[in-house]
Amino acid sequence: MPSPENLRSDTSTTRNRTDGRRVRADGGHPTHSDRMLILHPESGNGDHDHEVRRLATEHGFSIRETDDAGDAIRFAADAVDDGAEFVAAAGGDGTLNEVIEGIRRADGFEQVTFGVVPCGTGNNFAENVGIESIEHAFEVFESGGRRRIDLGVVHWGTDEPSWARDPSEEDPSAGGTRAFLNSCVGGFTAEASDETSSDLKERLGVAAYVLSTLRVMTDFDGIRMHIDTHGREQQWSGDAVSVLIGNGRRFPVEGRTQADMEDGRLDVTIVEERPTIDLVGQAAASRLFGRDTEHINRLKTPALQLDVLSGETLRFSLDGEMIETASLTVETLEGVVELPVGDAYEPDPDDD
Numbered sequence: 001m002p003s004p005e006n007l008r009s010d011t012s013t014t015r016n017r018t019d020g021r022r023v024r025a026d027g028g029h030p031t032h033s034d035r036m037l038i039l040h041p042e043s044g045n046g047d048h049d050h051e052v053r054r055l056a057t058e059h060g061f062s063i064r065e066t067d068d069a070g071d072a073i074r075f076a077a078d079a080v081d082d083g084a085e086f087v088a089a090a091g092g093d094g095t096l097n098e099v100i101e102g103i104r105r106a107d108g109f110e111q112v113t114f115g116v117v118p119c120g121t122g123n124n125f126a127e128n129v130g131i132e133s134i135e136h137a138f139e140v141f142e143s144g145g146r147r148r149i150d151l152g153v154v155h156w157g158t159d160e161p162s163w164a165r166d167p168s169e170e171d172p173s174a175g176g177t178r179a180f181l182n183s184c185v186g187g188f189t190a191e192a193s194d195e196t197s198s199d200l201k202e203r204l205g206v207a208a209y210v211l212s213t214l215r216v217m218t219d220f221d222g223i224r225m226h227i228d229t230h231g232r233e234q235q236w237s238g239d240a241v242s243v244l245i246g247n248g249r250r251f252p253v254e255g256r257t258q259a260d261m262e263d264g265r266l267d268v269t270i271v272e273e274r275p276t277i278d279l280v281g282q283a284a285a286s287r288l289f290g291r292d293t294e295h296i297n298r299l300k301t302p303a304l305q306l307d308v309l310s311g312e313t314l315r316f317s318l319d320g321e322m323i324e325t326a327s328l329t330v331e332t333l334e335g336v337v338e339l340p341v342g343d344a345y346e347p348d349p350d351d352d
C-alpha cells in the first residue's frame with residue numbers, strides 16, 4: 001500500500017530551473033512537485049482509490065489523501081506555496097470546493113491549472129465541463145482544451161481574512177469568505193438534502209432539493225429578505241423560501257442545468273412562495289422553474305448583497321458546505337480558474 005503522502009518524484013531525473021522549481025531533464029511531464037492530486041478516498045461509493053492512484057502516478061502527479069473535512073483546503077494551499085502548476089481534485093463536489101478554496105486562499109489562480117477527477121455521486125460540475133469519467137479526466141488533462149471560468153465567492157459576518165484562519169478550526173458561524181464553483185443555495189432548500197432521493201438528485205441537481213423542500217413544507221410563508229445588486233438596477237424584496245445563486249449551475253429552464261461559466265455573472269433564482277402545484281418529478285420542475293412561473297424571480301448579476309429582514313438567520317450551502325448568516329455578499333471572480341475541459345463542454349449553453 002502506498003502511504004498517503006507518497007510518490008515524490010525521483011530527483012535524479014530532474015534539474016533545477018532558475019526559479020528553483022524542478023523539471024524533468026528529459027523535458028517530459030513536469031515533475032511531481034509541479035503536479036499535485038488531492039484525493040478524497042471515501043467520496044461517492046469509495047471504490048475509485050486504486051484507479052485514481054494508478055492514473056495519477058502514470059501522469060506524474062504527487063498524491064495527497066484527505067482524512068477529514070478541511071484537509072483538501074490546506075493541501076491545495078500547500079501545493080500552491082510549493083510551486084505546483086497543476087492541482088487536481090479527485091472526489092465529489094465537496095472536495096472540488098475545498099481544493100478551489102485552498103487555491104484561492106493561497107492566491108494561486110495565476111499560477112495553477114485546476115483539474116477535476118469525478119469521484120463523487122452526482123459529479124455535476126465535472127459533467128458540466130465535459131469530463132465523463134476518471135480515465136477521461138486524465139486524457140483531458142493531457143490533450144483537452146483549456147478554458148478560464150468564473151468563480152463565485154461569498155463573504156459573510158467577519159472582516160478577518162480567510163487566509164489567516166486554520167481550516168480545521170474554522171467556525172462557519174463566525175463568518176468568513178468562501179468560494180463556490182457550482183452554487184450557493186440559501187433558505188430551506190439547504191436543509192432538505194436528507195429528504196432528497198439520489199434518483200431525483202441525479203436527474204435534477206439542486207432543483208431536486210428545492211422540490212423536496214417544498215414538498216415537506218406545508219405551512220411556510222417564506223422569509224422576508226432584500227437582494228440588491230449594487231446599483232445595477234436589479235433588486236428584489238419579499239418573502240422567499242429559497243434563493244439559488246449559480247455560478248457553474250443554474251436552475252432548470254427547459255431542463256438545462258449548466259450556467260454560462262464565462263460570463264462573469266451569477267444566475268440567481270428566487271423562489272417566492274410555496275406553489276400549489278403537484279411537486280413531483282421533471283414535469284413539476286419544468287413548471288416550477290419555467291420562464292412563466294409567477295413565483296419564480298430571476299436575476300443575472302456579477303454581484304449581490306442579500307439581507308434577511310426578519311431577524312432570522314438562513315442556512316446556505318456552498319457546493320454542499322454549510323454556512324449560516326443573516327447577511328452575505330456574493331461576487332464573481334471572472335475567468336480566474338483555468339481548467340482543462342472535455343469536448344462536451346459548452347462555453348455558452350444558451351447558444352443552441
Ligand SMILES: Nc1ncnc2c1ncn2[C@@H]1O[C@H](COP(=O)(O)OP(=O)(O)OP(=O)(O)O)[C@@H](O)[C@H]1O
Pocket residue numbers: 040041042043044045066067068069070071091092093094095096098119120121122123320
Ligand atoms: N477521508 C475523509 N473522510 C470523511 N470525510 C472527508 C474525508 N475527506 C474529506 N472529507 C469531507 O467530505 C466532504 C464531502 O466530500 P465529497 O463531496 O467530495 O464526497 P461525497 O459527499 O461522497 O460526494 P457527493 O457530494 O458527490 O455525494 C468534503 O467536503 C470534506 O469536507
